[in-house]
Amino acid sequence: MSMAALDPARAFPQAAAVGANGRTTRSGQRVLITAGLVLTALFLVAPVAVIFAQAFSRGFAAYRASIVQPETLHAIWLTAVTALIAVPINMVFGVAAAWAIAKFRFPGKKTLISLIEIPFSISPIVAGVAYLLVYGSQGLFGEWLADHDIRIMFTPAAIVLVMLFVTSPFVVRELLPLMQAQGSEQEEAAATLGATGFQIFRRVTLPNIRWALLYGTVLCSARAIGEFGAVSVVSGRIRGETNTLPLQIELLYNDYNAAGAFAAASTLTVIALITLLIKAIIERRIGGAG
Amino acid sequence: MTATVIGPLHSDDGGQFIPPPVMKAVRARRVLPGFGLTMGLTLTYLGVIVLLPLAALILKSAEIGLDGFWQVLSSPRVLASFQLTFTAALIATAINAAYGLLMAWILVRYDFPGKRFVDALVDLPFALPTAVAGVALTTLFAGTGWYGRWLEPAGIQVAYTITGVAIAMAFTSVPFVIRTVQPVLESLDSQIEEASVTLGAYPFTIFRRIILPMIAPAYLTGCALAFARSLGEFGAVIFIAGNLPFKTEIAALLIFIRLEEFDYPAASAIAAVLLALAFIILFATNVLQARWLRRREAAS
Structure with missing residues (x-):
């Protein structure tokens, strides 16, 4: 989660290894490393492996056939479109919030940061119910929306809204520590030289934060694409209409269409692995620059 | 986005977040532009996307009353x-x-x-x-x-x-x-x-x-x-x-x-x-x- 935290080079040589009990430390070290690696293989690697093993168990042709089913294709399309709407909105919010918090002093800053982080700790199902109670027929705006013939619940609009909710902390969280650490001297210099706010952001701030922004966006996209609980409450799960890819997986799985479910799951797994790869690359860049 | 929707909680929040006297003090000290815009965006987004639904959940579950709550939970x-x-x-x-x-x-x-x-x-x-x-x-x-x-x-x-x-x-x-x-x-x-x-x-x-x-x-x-x-x-x-x-x-x-x-x-x-x-x-x-x-x- 924290971005600048990972710097393997910092592991200092074990001081204990030179002590009187050096030998036990060495073998203890080996036991701990082995235990960690075995558990990781069993707990984290095996679930990924089993997805691909199952998806390709009947060969590539069968895999392709289960992906190109119209319902699955529609789910992929819907997931992509809704995420493509939600993620940019979230980027704008993330940059704005990070700018306001990092560049200015104002009372209530800590409260604001806590408010931003709230969605992290809330169950997606609870978030879904909360949205239902705003825009659903019995919700706060239910009557008003019905009078004006506007439907939000059980449409892609609702999917976008809950995606915005569950992903809202991601971009800010990556930008804020970096922007706070960098201070605002460069921006202030640009401002005194007469640059406009937008010029300052584009020419001075953006180059400094682009990797963190990219990373936050990647995390945000991964979460938006993969969101299940909140989307399953507000989408209505209408087959071939409001099912996103994670919901489609559940549907196929419950239909005993294992091949289809695993094929769909494997596409999302590939996205997750790419996310991790981008994260590793960006962290190395940030680590190298700093 | 549904930025025109202003719930009770949201307008409340925007009004009270920074008391005017402090605002003046802040403005005197800063060189950088964009505080109003970015803070406005942030509070609007938080209000509409995060606080409004949570407030609705709290309001709607309060309507059930303690007895109703107890009946469900017990x-x-x-x-x-x-x-x-x-x-x-x-x-x-x-x-x-x-x-x-x-x-x-x-x-x-x-x-x-x-x-x-x-x-x-x-x-x-x-x-x-x-x-x-x-x-x-x-x-x-x-x-x-x-x-x-x-x-x-x-x-x-x-x-x-x-x-x-x-x-x-x-x-x-x-x-x-x-x-x-x-x-x-x-x-x-x-x-x-x-x-x-x-x-x-x-x-x-x-x-x-x-x-x-x-x-x-x-x-x-x-x-x-x-x-x-x-x-x-x-x-x-x-x-x-x-x-x-x-x-x-x-x-x-x-x-x-x-x-x-x-x-x-x-x-x-x-x-x-x-x-x-x-x-x-x-x-x-x-x-x-x-x-x-x-x-x-x-x-x-």
Whole structure:
């Protein structure tokens, strides 16, 4: 989660290894490393492996056939479109919030940061119910929306809204520590030289934060694409209409269409692995620059 | 976006966030533009996207009244679901407390082949959609699966039991403990440890007496976050749980079932309890961190 935290080079040589009990430390070290690696293989690697093993168990042709089913294709399309709407909105919010918090002093800053982080700790199902109670027929705006013939619940609009909710902390969280650490001297210099706010952001701030922004966006996209609980409450799960890819997986799985479910799951797994790869690359860049 | 929608909570918030006299003082000191725009955007977004729905949930569940609340929550099925959710989340947190500490330790202190790879892999549960995790774990632990095929003849049933629920919860919250403990462990001053080695302390004594107290606040925060996440987890759990009422039905799923029955009051009551629990855990970890920061500042 924290971005600048990972710097393997910092592991200092074990001081204990030179002590009187050096030998036990060495073998203890080996036991701990082995235990960690075995558990990781069993707990984290095996679930990924089993997805691909199952998806390709009947060969590539069968895999392709289960992906190109119209319902699955529609789910992929819907997931992509809704995420493509939600993620940019979230980027704008993330940059704005990070700018306001990092560049200015104002009372209530800590409260604001806590408010931003709230969605992290809330169950997606609870978030879904909360949205239902705003825009659903019995919700706060239910009557008003019905009078004006506007439907939000059980449409892609609702999917976008809950995606915005569950992903809202991601971009800010990556930008804020970096922007706070960098201070605002460069921006202030640009401002005194007469640059406009937008010029300052584009020419001075953006180059400094682009990797963190990219990373936050990647995390945000991964979460938006993969969101299940909140989307399953507000989408209505209408087959071939409001099912996103994670919901489609559940549907196929419950239909005993294992091949289809695993094929769909494997596409999302590939996205997750790419996310991790981008994260590793960006962290190395940030680590190298700093 | 629905920026024109102004709920009671939102307008309230915008009005009270910065009292005018302070605003003037702030403006006098700053050179940079964009405070009004970015703060306005931030508060509007938070108001519409985060606070409005949560306020609706609180308002709607308050409409039920205490009696209604009690009626929903005291039903045996709801009680059973909360008991299962709590127990499984505790087991999941215990698993993560052990596994997370081990991983944070070996990733910070030791060098081994594939370390970078393992370090990246630790974030997998956040990147992998929960539904995918649920399908994968169920496949592994089902009777014919890679694990179930060995465990079930030995009399260990994981899929469709509370153990399965706990394992799914543990999987989705793996990164919390590791990622909170790791930076603290990296920043520890090695001098105290070296001193205790020269004084002849055993490695385990050093760990228990010196390292553990220093990483304790981060460790507890990580565990609390993992617990909070486990309480609310839905996607990964519903596949492996089997979802038998009174046995393997988690609270989040019961909310979903009540919604499908159009029993909105019951759904909002259970959801309000989960929301309250999340807030309590969030508040407790914030207090814990604040106290820890103050103590550290006082020490330095």
